[in-house]
Amino acid sequence: MFVKSEISILKKRIEEQRKFIQVIMGPRQVGKTTLIRQFISQLNVPVVFVAADGVPSANASWISQQWQTARFQLLNTGAKECILIIDEIQKIDNWAEIIKTEWDKDSFDNRNIKLILLGSARLLLQRGLSESLAGRFEIIQMTHWSFSEMREAFDISVEQFVYFGGYPGAASLIEDEERWREYVLQSLIETTLSKDILMMTRVDKPALLRHLFELGCGYSGQILSMTKLLGQLQDAGNTTTLSHYLELLDSAGLLVGLEKYAPDVARQKMSIPKWQVQNTAFSSVYSPMSFKDSLKNPDIWGRCVETAVGVHLIRSQRLQKTEVFYWREGNDEVDFVLKKSNNVIGVEVKSGRTQSAKGMIAFTKKVRHNKVVLIGNSGIRWQDFLQSDVNMLFDM
DSSP: OOOTTTHHHHHHHHSSOOEEEEEEEETTSSSSHHHHHHHHHTTTEEEEEEEESSSSTTOOHHHHHHHHHHHHHHHHHHOOOEEEOOOOSSGTTHHHHHHHHHHHHHHHHHOOOEEEEEEEEEHHHHHHHHHOOTSSSEEEEEOOOOHHHHHHHHHHOOOHHHHHEEEEHHGGGGHHHHHHHHHHIIIIIIIIIIIIIIITSSSSHHHHHHHHHHHHTTTTBBBBOOHHTTTTTTTOOHHHHHHHHHHHHHHHHHHEEOOOOHHHSSHHSSSSSSSEESSSHHHHHHOOOOOOHHHHHHHHHHHHHHHHHHEEEEEHHHHOOOOOEEEEEETEEEEEEETTTTTTEEEEEEEESSOOHHHHHHHHHHSSSSEEEEEEEBBBBBBHHSSSOHHHHHHO
16 A cells, blocks of 8 residues: 655654644645554554544534543553544644644643644634644645646556646546546536535635636636636626635635746735646546647646646645745746746747747846746657656755
8 A cells, every 4th residue: 555755754743742733734635644544553552543534514512522532542442642633624623723722721731731733724824824823733735636646656657746746546547537536626616616615715706616626627727817817707707706715716726826026025926827737637537638638738738747846836726835926027938937036947848840949038037036947849858747746846
């Protein structure tokens, strides 16, 4: 069985003296629960593992009940420690306050119960953590699977990864594209929208949110203003509503709007977004082109590759705190800009026949930067880049 690298981080932290709550955060269906089950199989201490799925959101006392079970296990077994694991914690109202109360009680009583929380709604988790649990937690960030992980676990090709994306549950279905599409649409996208956003957050126009996501997937890799997008949406409301919905989609690991790189932070925040899916499965599932037809069309395949590179960079942003932007001035454009501390790198993706570097030349003249990297036939092979550590670009 394939084991994600995050399990070693979790194991090391749990073996340490009780100090922090461990929070495993990531999109739905990226293997959080599987990782926990693998982790439990390696333990020789009492474990209480429960999930908040199906528990009424108003039943905050449910958390205290699970804690009492863990305390009973600790006393009944005579063990030195017990581990309490709660999955989908964000589904319970006021969860952070209850966690704080019970955690602090154990700390005061010198009771060695270690806590692991799992959740898939990043915005809700971070809100609860920052409001009530400041200084009491560490985060283990899980993301959509990389090409290296999908290749090792399922032996898929890099071309298959570019089109079908990094969902482990969908890997066995890629030979039957219609079945794969239905699975991605219903079991992944619809479940995420309905359970991680619509049930957990006030959304006045759920149909608008869904339509925004579909359009964003169709425009992935393109720069399009909210105002222009309004013209394609029915009952669209205003740009403030769309910006809020985009924030919710980002927090669920679905879609992000990249900001334009500028030295002035205010200009970045006011910029037109570049739409970027967080898993290539999302753009492919709404595409009328099949995998084989996309491979045969250089322009379509070039956009697929650029989207996959963007996904790889966004994954690095989540894991390694690398900021990702785009750059455009007039007709000159660079696909991505990476920023880490004071280091700035321009990244241009040219996987098709056209290898013009006009945008890169303009970027080098107008932006203070460290280097510009070309990913494509005349530079770093995109096949190699998708299995690399993005941080290597800063070390070159």
